Amino acid sequence: MTPQWKAVCAVADIPALGARVVHRAGQPDVAIFRNSEDKVFALLDRCPHRGGPLSQGIVYGERVACPLHNWHIELGSGCAAQPDEGCTRTFSIRVEQGMVYLDLNELAPAATDDAEAA
Secondary structure, eight states: OOOOEEEEEEGGGSOTTEEEEEEETTEEEEEEEEOTTOOEEEEESSOTTTOOOGGGSEEETTEEEOTTTOOEEETTTOBBOTTSOOBOOBOOEEEETTEEEEEHHHHSOOHHHHHHHO
């Protein structure tokens, strides 16, 4: 399926070492992260451990620490750093001329979101 990109925010709208949340009606939110090097990442806003809001965690390097139990999640892969296990869904992201875009096809309802929300 060909990506259909949707502008969701400007890079400058995402706090450095923080996140911005994209709400999806009836579905788990997507967290857009920005690290100290202005790299941008998109993950389902749910820790694979207990569903904590990753958008409220602390970003360092290319990881975010979950605010509930301090699990460290790789922003590029969505997977927990060892010794923890599990992954959260990642989303394709594109940055052009200071704007952040997500693929509308990936934002649509998916069975994997429902499974991860359980």
